[in-house]
Amino acid sequence: MNKNSIIIIGGGIAGLATGIYGQMNGYKTTIFEMHTLPGGLCTSWKRKGYTMDGCIHWLVGSNPESGSHIMWEELGALKDVEIVNHEAFVTVENTDGRVFHMNTDIDRLEKHMLELAPVDAAVIRDFCGTIRKLGSLDMPMDEPRGLGGKIKGAFAMLPMAGVFLKYGKMNAKQFAARFKDPFLNKVWNSMFDMPDFPMMGLLYTLGWQNKKDAGYPIGGSLPFSQSIEKRYTELGGEIHYNAKVERILVEDNHAVGIRLTDGREFRAGRVISAADGFATINYMLGGRYRDPELEEYYRKSEIFEPLVMVSLGVKRDMADQPQTMVRMLDKPITIAGKEREYIQVKHYGYDPTLAPEGKTVVMAMFDTKYDYWKKLAEDPERYDAEKKQAALTVISAIDKYLPGFEKDVEVVDVATPLTTERYTGNWQGSFEGWRLTTQNMSKSFTGGLAHTLPGLRNFYMVGQWVEPGGGLPTAGISGRNMIKRLCKEDGKDFATIRN
Ligand SMILES: Cc1cc2nc3c(=O)[nH]c(=O)nc-3n(C[C@H](O)[C@H](O)[C@H](O)COP(=O)(O)OP(=O)(O)OC[C@H]3O[C@@H](n4cnc5c(N)ncnc54)[C@H](O)[C@@H]3O)c2cc1C
Structure with missing residues (x-):
């Protein structure tokens, strides 16, 4: 079968992005999505005149001036969309009436925290200084794979070496413990209330908020996904809805196509799963190509709680x-x-x-x-x-x-988690895949988990189950990097078109 033809399982953001970059690079892609709508987790639903939004709180790359915005332009996601940048990320009110505004503007945040807790001035100044420093960094779009890429990536990160040394192994709870003021201590403890949530994740988020690069697109999640779907079909991509993949067809250890639950079969030169990782490995492939490293990861790692x-x-x-x-x-x-x-x-x-x-x-x-x-x-x-x-x-x-x-x-x-599972197939109803920890954070900087399975050719995986930390930009980047990788395998230059 012609390797130029690609079947993509799942029409979430990772699947759509894979399709878009595939179409831009001369591949013939077809997406099979089990739901009736595009977007996967990035969705919303109507109830008696109200629209309940199920996803976007903040979107990294929303600022047209930022490097990360380029991908959303390529994906046609934010054209003519108004972005709202909040003044405060969150406001916390204590039982004694004290109020903390986590201002997105870092100067205001610093002033506010110093007023609230002068006793913690040193911690506050260091923290805000670090956010200012990190805020100049965009979310890394290119996978630093291979020695050349790794060296280039390392150079880009060099000015941040001090920050990584100081905060790289620290989690949000350890940071909270630095505050002598009981209210601020409590605030930071509740803010990212997950075991071992890396401080770096928190610092980056606030850095992006500070440079107004993590806003909310008016219209919310479903229109955002639908714009990306529109871009995909305009580029010639084909998408089938109500098309649940039951089996990935394998011949002679090569993925050759898929079978849907209604019995229809489709063939292509390559198969990329942008669907749930657990179901892909254990059900669609019948557990035949389990990677021991990945298996251990599934056994030991924590997911974002549903x-x-x-x-x-x-x-x-x-x-x-x-x-x-x-x-x-x-x-x-x-x-x-x-x-x-x-x-x-x-x-x-x-x-x-x-x-x-x-x-x-x-x-x-x-x-x-x-x-x-x-x-x-x-x-x-x-x-x-x-x-x-x-x-x-x-x-x-x-x-x-x-x-x-x-x-x-x-x-x-x-x-509930069963709703998430029913509509998107995500394992345990998780909303973002693997929970980010100080242990796996480095993986998300170096291109995620393995995107292939041992012994199986012409098969690849993208999306939140191969990129710890998940999120919309990560899903998009995952699809982008996959097509870049296929272009490299096929000896051609990777091309993109902005919208
Ligand atoms: C409440 C909530 C808030 C969030 N807030 C943010 C936020 O503010 N910012 C941010 O960046 N991210 C946020 N996220 C996370 C983000 O939505 C996800 O990480 C991202 O959308 C994952 O994309 P994906 O394409 O990897 O996976 P998914 O969206 O899960 O896509 C997988 C697709 O595959 C389909 N599929 C599964 N099995 C099959 C099958 N057998 N056959 C055919 N199709 C199949 C599914 O229906 C789905 O469409 C939030 C998520 C939730 C739920």
């Missing part, structure tokens, strides 16, 4: 409220069997396309366990009751600080 998302449509203007608010609670609440000492509430009042005039979409997200919901789902009544309970708990917690909120709620929507 989420239970409570989205509300409220007949209330929330413009006077911070866009993301964390409130420390006097009395913990229980959601999905876990006690929570704080609640994080986000509203989308800044995007008028998501709700009718004067009304707002409000959302609260909580980490949760896949098995908890899987077990509940054995009894549909209990499962539904738990969803209802989660929504009621959230509404009543918000009503305590926004009196009358409860009666303004018009629409309630609760998504």
